[in-house]
Amino acid sequence: MLSPEMLRDDFPIFSSSINDNSLIYLDSGATSQKPKQVIDRLNQFYSQENANVHRGIHFLSENATRNYEEARVKLANYLNAKSNEIVWTKGATESINLIAHGLSHLLTSADSVAISALEHHANIVPWQQACEKTGANLIILPINELGILDLAQAKILLEKYQPKILALSHASNALGNIQPIAELIQYIKPYNTISVIDGAQGFLHLRPDIKQIECDFYVLSAHKALGPTGLGAFYGRYELLCQMPVYQTGGEMIKHVSFEKTTFALPPGKFEAGTPNISAVIAFATALDYLQQLEHQKVQQYEQSLFQYLVSELQRIDGIKLYGDLKNNIGTLSFNYKEEHPFDIATLLDQFGVAVRSGHHCTQPLMQCLQVTGTVRVSLAFYNNKNDLDLFINALNSTISMLE
């Protein structure tokens, strides 16, 4: 049985107050809060287990190595992948950069790479750079006036260009839209397009199954899924990982080094140069245990009921404009109020203890398509409750009266 109130008690941050108000955290799209189990695991590692991995044969080093590698197995099981297909990085951004670098050798000026108009800068710029270096063409799958991917148009472009790579977010960080990734991946199968899914937002809310999605790469950030900052990962189809050139070089990622030549370890080791973020990996395993014991369907239903309540309450306020797909959504809502600057709204909301994000959300091209400079973004997670939303709406109404 899902008990949101009991789960909320697992998150120590909710006992803190901001500007003499209790914290109303509606910015989980930026980073999720952490349950005490994850915080305790970090503490335990540094107080009792600290050692480097893959280096020593002493007890602590072997123990740290075992826990580090077990975390890889845990993430692989969570994604329904194999553990040698999981690479640790420092975040979704590094994952996408690594993959774009690794696939660039496949691109020529006759090729194209497709992304959608909804992408985060982290899933635009690395591909733009790869295209600039190789002369390949960057294709943008367009959105309609509501900010939803135009599926029919997307299919026309994919058929026309038959891109070498399709890089798509599982869910938009700015609007929350869940993208039709499985459908598009099936659609591009005849063209042998390599699919890269940016799961930075999807991983927590959509519990991805790689075998069902059938993507070639799936990228995530641990800190957006209850884990520590400074850690990310990606799944990569093993055959492609083997073909990809190394990204960073140095210790740990080699098979043999001589002054004349270096040979590299097999994947995933060849992509993990230097000392990794050991404590974060081990604590992320605890975050995955935490997520695993939640009944995903119930969590999703709960998040959806909160989201629909939020939508209906906002729709009652005159002058509010909502963006994005309000039906097929991970629980992230962007809005504007009349001509007011989103920054002013977020600043005033902060006085009431409400944490929301304002601005372009690292999606400047999307904002351009929507013809706005930015929005206010409310992003929910399962530890939010109806009371948070009532307090937010009260604070927003007060904010609006201050602005008028």
Ligand code: PMP
């Ligand atoms: N993609 C999306 C959709 C995101 O929301 C983010 C983070 N906001 C990223 C990529 C980059 O993640 P990170 O900053 O953790 O590397």
